[in-house]
Amino acid sequence: MNAARALASIPYARFLGVRLDESPDGVVCVLPFRDDLVGNAALPALHGGVVGAFLELTALIQLIAQVDDDRVPKPIGFSVDYLRSVGPRETRGRAEIVKHGRRIANVRVIAWQDDPSKPVAAGTGNFLL
Amino acid sequence: MSDDAPRFALAALFGAGRRELVEHIPHCIRLGMEVLHVGPYTARVRLPYREELIGDPTRRVVFGGAITTLVDHAGGLAVFASLPDLKSIATLDLRIDYLRAAAPGHDLVGEAVCYRLTPNVAFVRASAWEVRPEDPFASCLATFMVGANTTLSAVARAVRDREDS
Numbered sequence: 001m002n003a004a005r006a007l008a009s010i011p012y013a014r015f016l017g018v019r020l021d022e023s024p025d026g027v028v029c030v031l032p033f034r035d036d037l038v039g040n041a042a043l044p045a046l047h048g049g050v051v052g053a054f055l056e057l058t059a060l061i062q063l064i065a066q067v068d069d070d071r072v073p074k075p076i077g078f079s080v081d082y083l084r085s086v087g088p089r090e091t092r093g094r095a096e097i098v099k100h101g102r103r104i105a106n107v108r109v110i111a112w113q114d115d116p117s118k119p120v121a122a123g124t125g126n127f128l129l
Numbered sequence: 130m131s132d133d134a135p136r137f138a139l140a141a142l143f144g145a146g147r148r149e150l151v152e153h154i155p156h157c158i159r160l161g162m163e164v165l166h167v168g169p170y171t172a173r174v175r176l177p178y179r180e181e182l183i184g185d186p187t188r189r190v191v192f193g194g195a196i197t198t199l200v201d202h203a204g205g206l207a208v209f210a211s212l213p214d215l216k217s218i219a220t221l222d223l224r225i226d227y228l229r230a231a232a233p234g235h236d237l238v239g240e241a242v243c244y245r246l247t248p249n250v251a252f253v254r255a256s257a258w259e260v261r262p263e264d265p266f267a268s269c270l271a272t273f274m275v276g277a278n279t280t281l282s283a284v285a286r287a288v289r290d291r292e293d294s
Contacts, residue, residue, distance in 0.1 A: 012195060049195075053195060078197070078224070
């Protein structure tokens with residue numbers, strides 16, 4: 001399954017409004033800002049859960065894009081580091097498959113806003129294939 | 130009350146869930162999240178089952194990241210419920226284990242406990258279930274920065290509004 005089809009088939013991805021940006025360096029997931037994704041209205045900043053979910057989704061999409069299988073990999077565990085406040089702008093994410101085993105894949109993700117060298121969050125997770 | 134008794138900034142809001150703990154938070158409103166209970170060092174939150182939260186269309190299971198939102202929110206409230214004074218907080222890191230798939234069609238409940246509070250960092254564990262608390266589908270560890278920024282969060286403002294009224 002390709003990344004675009006995977007994204008379209010996942011209701012939660014449509015709920016977040018995530019879209020793809022196929023750059024020369026690979027798949028980039030884009031989370032446009034929306035008022036109802038905000039967790040702290042005073043800053044304002046995206047809800048931490050939304051940021052974690054976006055990272056996990058980016059990892060999953062990367063994995064689906066590289067695996068020739070219609071099944072969606074199951075997450076086993078996912079870990080998120082919150083590095084900066086995620087402000088009211090577009091957020092972008094890119095994933096890297098660290099290890100693709102027969103049953104398990106390990107994926108690392110980074111998310112940023114204006115400047116890729118200033119990540120707002122980083123994640124890593126294992127998925128059952 | 131003795132002077133040694135712990136003081137809680139959120140004490141006035143302890144007990145069964147109160148709307149004011151989520152009504153200032155846009156994403157919680159969007160998800161229909163409900164605070165079921167807040168007490169010293171702990172919080173319990175419900176995330177209603179919705180088709181739009183599904184992550185695996187074949188198995189109709191809620192997306193893992195939506196469960197992250199549930200436990201992150203319960204965790205943040207548990208930290209608030211531990212603080213002696215109003216301070217802003219922010220999630221520093223969060224690790225979640227998906228012990229099994231959540232059964233489709235059920236509302237999800239997340240409960241968090243702040244088991245250690247230091248001046249700068251709060252340590253939290255949380256779990257989530259859909260039928261029985263003793264049979265969780267997710268388990269989580271998280272840390273939060275305390276006094277993360279100069280703005281007050283919605284929860285802090287809810288307490289302040291209450292004290293002003």
